[in-house]
Amino acid sequence: MTGNVASHEASLNSTRVNRYWTPAGRPTDRGWVDALTTVSKAVNGGATERQVGDIIARSCATLGDVDRVAVAVDAGEGDILRVVGAYGLTADYIEHLNSDRPLHFRNRPDDSYGPSVRGFRSGRSVVVHDTHTDPAFAPWRGLAEAEGYRSLLAVPIVASGAPLGVLICYCDEPGQAKRARTDLIESLANHAGVVLEGYQLRRNQESAIAELQAALTTLDQNRKLHAHMIELVLRGARPEEVLAVLGKALDLEVRFETVDRAAAADALRVSVAGADIGWLVTDRPLTAHEHIALEFAGLVIALDHQRRASIYEAETRHKLDLLTDILAAADGSVDCDELLDRCLRSGFEMAPPHRVLVIAPDRPAFGAARRLERLAARLVPEARPHALTSYRQDVAVVLVPSAPAYDRYLEQLHVAATREIGGVSFSAVLGAECHRLGDYAPAYRTALAALRLRQRSGSVSAAARLEELGTLQFLLSGPPDELIAFSRRLLDPVREHSAELLPTLRAYLNNHQRAGATARELNVHPNTITNRMERISKVTGGSIEDTGHLLDLKLAILVADVVTA
Structure with missing residues (x-):
């Protein structure tokens, strides 16, 4: 606020006597110019809306020869006038107008409006000569007696051809409002309209600038957050780590769920190539910028899912190629030394003994073999050597190392398949031990034949080792x-x-x-x-x-x- 505004307020405060503002002296010849100058300087000096309203009210009182003034403007909803400045009125009266009995005109008949609202709506000045005798003022007579005024003048404040508010002038004597300098008050109201409209435009600009600055700050924060999430993905972080970073930055809990949450307002769909892979669910509603950050997190997770799927497909094809070559070693069409070296470079030591494990659904189930292979790979122990997992047609095939870490692998895989892949049962057979690459093809054929025979005979939903099959194990090697x-x-x-x-x-x-x-x-x-x-x-x-x-x-x-x- 400028020095002029501060000195003006000090002058007004010095005359306060149990009222918001108390009357001062009458205008001089320079009073009109001084009033307009003070109002303009207050606006340009950054005064608040209340300070500007108070200055307009005091100027109106001194120029218009009235005792009290209220400056009321449209609250922005088109049906309520809000007091933004006053002179000579008690704080209780102002609070009453703004809170207890506001100057509203929502869903009311025209003849029920007070003089202030009538002046605002009609665009013409309204005079109440005597609040005690005017029958139209009867609903507000008690309020006038308590505040101590007997006549009233309401002058509309107009800006850009539309009503902006109203100057309400109160006088202590009946008929005094009629004798007030209405011409000066109406001129001041016109100037006040320009000033208040400019103030509102300036306030809107400041608000827009603040919103833009906040948006730029948010964009910068989101950019840094996005860069951090991308960096995590490139380092191989799992989606849970990405969501933990997002949740910490936004101070909320974010979960990735695979169940359908389409009906949830706090859930965001995550899709890859048009197929849903899950939902991001938060513990509270999101702001606009938080929703943008969540969308980017969904994109990051979708990209990570696509990356992992591509890696899985490449690994699956590679392991299938290895298995195919291993099973072809028996006929001499493969260089065994070169194949062992390829396996070793891929992380599979095939020189030590292995057994062939086959597992399949007991009835046709689309995609079951791939799901079984992925489950089998997930259950492979950390200990070396690692099992080679793959699939052929509807059967998952695992070359299981003959090592203590795999003693319970057959049972673990069968139980996990039954538990995690619902809607179908599974049968599994662990075949004979293989000591060289040429042993795998006959061991695979024997284990697969045992599996098919058990399924055909009704021995389903079970896991068995070849040595547990009695006479069958001898016949499977080829009956005479x-x-x-x-x-x-x-x-x-x-x-x-x-x-x-x-x-x-x-x-x-x-x-x-x-x-x-x-x-x-x-x-x-x-x-x-x-x-x-x-x-x-x-x-x-x-x-x-x-x-x-x-x-x-x-x-x-x-x-x-x-x-x-």
């Missing part, structure tokens, strides 16, 4: 021609007699020769099972009740399955 001929002699008549007999025989043997359980599995009547088993006995030339013949049938089916596998 005599056993194959024996199986065909016994089962070909069954196949030729009727298509349903061989499946019935399989189910009957799997259900421990119980006709009721077999009937439930095949969804037929138990008598049907009994009838079919009698027909099988007839075409095979032996009784199903004979233990020896029953053993022959089991062996024949086992050999047929091995040959098929």
Whole structure:
């Protein structure tokens, strides 16, 4: 505030007597010029809205020959006048006008407005000659008596052709408002309109500048935050670390969730190539600049996800190439020394003994093999040598080192697959130990055949080692021609007699020769099972009740399955 404003306020404060401002002397010949000069200097000197309003009110009182003045302007909502300056009025009266009974005109009939509102809305001066006798002023008569005025003049403040506020002049004597120097008051109101409009424009400019400065500061902070997050990603930081930095900078908690949070107002979708990969969820609503920072964090996480996916795809293809070459080593088409060296450069020591582990879903499940391979890689112990994980068609294949760290790897993988990949069960077989590259192909074929046989026979959702499979482990290496001929002699008549007999025989043997359980599995009547088993006995030339013949049938089916596998 300038020196003129300060001296003007000091002069006004020196005459305060239980009022906001008290009356001063009447204007001199230079009073009009001095008043306009003081108001203009106050605005240009950076005075507050209240200081400018008080100066206008005092000038109006001294120039217009009135006792009290209030300066009220539109509060910006178009339906309330707010007192921004006063002279000669008590603080309680001003507080009453602004808070307890504001000068409002929201949803009210025209004839219910007071003189101040009528002057503001009509754009013309309104005079109340005597507050005691004017019937239109009856609602405010008690307020006038308490404040001590008997007449009133309301002069509109107009700027740029639109009402901006109103000068409310109060007089102690009835009829005094009519004798007031209305011409000077209206001229002052016009000047006040220009001044207040300029003040509001200046305040709006200052507010806009402050907002721009705040926006620039926010942009600079976001730029630094963005650079930090990018640096973290380039260093290989995980999304959790990026979100921790973001949360610390913005003082909020940010979580990355894979569940659908589309309905949540505090969640941001994170997508890669149009596919959702998750949601960023915060613990409170965000400001505009915080939302921008969160969007950038989502972009960073999406880029990191894409980077990791690309790395995973490259590693997966490389490991599949290694597995393919390892399984081809048995036929001599691969340079074993060069392959061992490639494996070692890729982090896999294949010279020590390994076992072949195969795991697959018990029924078709799209993408299950890739998910199994990723899970198998995640469960690989830190100890060296590392297991080589890959997949072929619908089967995940793991070359498991024969080391103590992997003693429980088969069971751990099977349990994790069942727990984490829902909707389907899994079967797994750990095959024979391989001491050289040429051993892997037959070990893989044997383990895979054992897996398929167990799934076909109903032994699903289980993990087994090859040495636990009894007679089957010997047959899987290749049954003798005599056993194959024996199986065909016994089962070909069954196949030729009727298509349903061989499946019935399989189910009957799997259900421990119980006709009721077999009937439930095949969804037929138990008598049907009994009838079919009698027909099988007839075409095979032996009784199903004979233990020896029953053993022959089991062996024949086992050999047929091995040959098929």
